[in-house]
Amino acid sequence: MTVDTKKVAQRREVHYDSYDDLLADAERLVSGDVQTVGNWTLGQIFKHLAQTMNSSIDGTNMKFPWLMKKIFLLFMNKEKMLNEALSPGFKIPKKGDAQFSPDPSVSTEEGLASLRAAIDRCQTETSRAEHPAFGELTREEWDKFNLRHAELHMSFAVLA
Secondary structure, three states: OOOOHHHOOOOOOOOOOOHHHHHHHHHHHHOOOEEEOOOOOHHHHHHHHHHHHHHHHHOOOOOOOHHHHHHHHHHOOHHHHHHOOOOOOOOOOHHHHHHHOOOOOOOHHHHHHHHHHHHHHHHHOOOOOOEOOOEOOOHHHHHHHHHHHHHHHHOOEEEO
């Protein structure tokens, strides 16, 4: 049964100032007794975050049509998305499923290894791709977006 992530009350409050904070939290979760309260396992969460971080460098095949991009920009404030918690419940558009929906069989260890590698890339590579909705973002803006995105998904992983 699919969980309506907009209505999950048991989420953790999470904030990351850096990729190191994110990785420390991920490693702490792996070493504890974790329950996820959304639709994905811990391995899937890690893998999804790695996939999106890598897309901030490599780009994505998920492009918003012109009109959809304009509507998105009307309702989504870039500064808010970079500096405040993201709301749960966003559905990945079908075109992004292959790139951003992690395989349900991904293990926690495999997901964590992918997350470590993606964090390393974000910390060492300087080039960044266009955001599918916001267009050009600086490296610092992409880092903020990646961390806000990570906070959202990691909030569904709760120590039991």
